[in-house]
Amino acid sequence: MRLNRFLAAAGVGSRRHCDGLIAAGRVTVNGKICTNFSAQPGAQDHVKVDGKLVRTAPALTIMLHKPAGFVSTRKDPHARDTVFDLIPQKYHRLFNIGRLDAQTEGLLLLTNDGELAQRLTHPRHKIDKEYAVTLDRPWDPALAPKLLRGIFLDGQRAKIEKIHSVSPTRLLVVLRQGINRQIHRMFEVVGYRVKHLLRLRIGNLRLADLPRGHWRVLTARDLSRLGASR
Incomplete structure (x- = not known):
């Protein structure tokens, strides 16, 4: 098991986060700093992050x-x-x-x-996240295509995958991205303020x-x- 996967399996963080720790020289294997992403520590190796021993634990x-x-x-x-x-x-x-x-x-x-x-x-796994969105005034469905096509935020195209009206001011919205305050910012672009946001679902x-x-x-x-x- 590669070092980043070993750290991730031990609950240190996501593989991306663990890659950052390795690159920063914060990971040691048997007392030596290890910046080799291909390293594969075994059961007898002592792996530490910032001097603290990493122990694998059952997934929870x-x-x-x-x-x-x-x-x-x-x-x-x-x-x-x-x-x-x-x-x-x-x-x-x-x-x-x-x-x-x-x-x-x-x-x-x-x-x-x-x-x-x-x-x-x-993003490549395309996992749905569904939200209940309450707006400050009645929704104009004619604006939906703009949000479905996408709006540039933080240098990337932010898209809403699905929009469904529940009432004049309440929508169900599905995302597959995780841009900071994405729903709030996208609705602000089309002239609305999100009054309340509730995540209902991840995947199924x-x-x-x-x-x-x-x-x-x-x-x-x-x-x-x-x-x-x-």
Whole structure:
């Protein structure tokens, strides 16, 4: 197993994050800095990140119904509440797969499985994320083609895959990208303000009736619903 996959499997982070740690010289194997991405540590090797021994652990993923007002990070410099305040201390080694803005609610996954995180966040896997969007005024369906074709944000084309009207001011929107504040910014371009945003689904895994602020461990069946096949 290559070094970045070893680190990801141990819950250090996604493979992309682990690549950055390796490149920065923060990873040692048997006491020596290792910047060789092809290195394949074995069971007897001592792998450390920033001097801390990395131990592999069974893969674990939980789903959380994130409330508004909580930031999707482990520690916040402004001392705001974080999603880790909502889960037991024993799960604080997990990391979140993607982020939800502080005021966005809904389905958030936390895991120690870097491979799963990679499959769910890399655009080539085309994993749907569905949101319930509440706008500040009635939606004009004539604007939908512009959002479906895409708008340039941060130097790339931001697209909405599907838009479905539920009521004059409520829409269901599907994304396959993860650009910062993408839904808010895209609707601002066409003259709307998003008043409330709730993530309902990732792949075929739905938030369903999980209460706000509650969490549960995903089962094998849940993981299969994510659509992130190996």
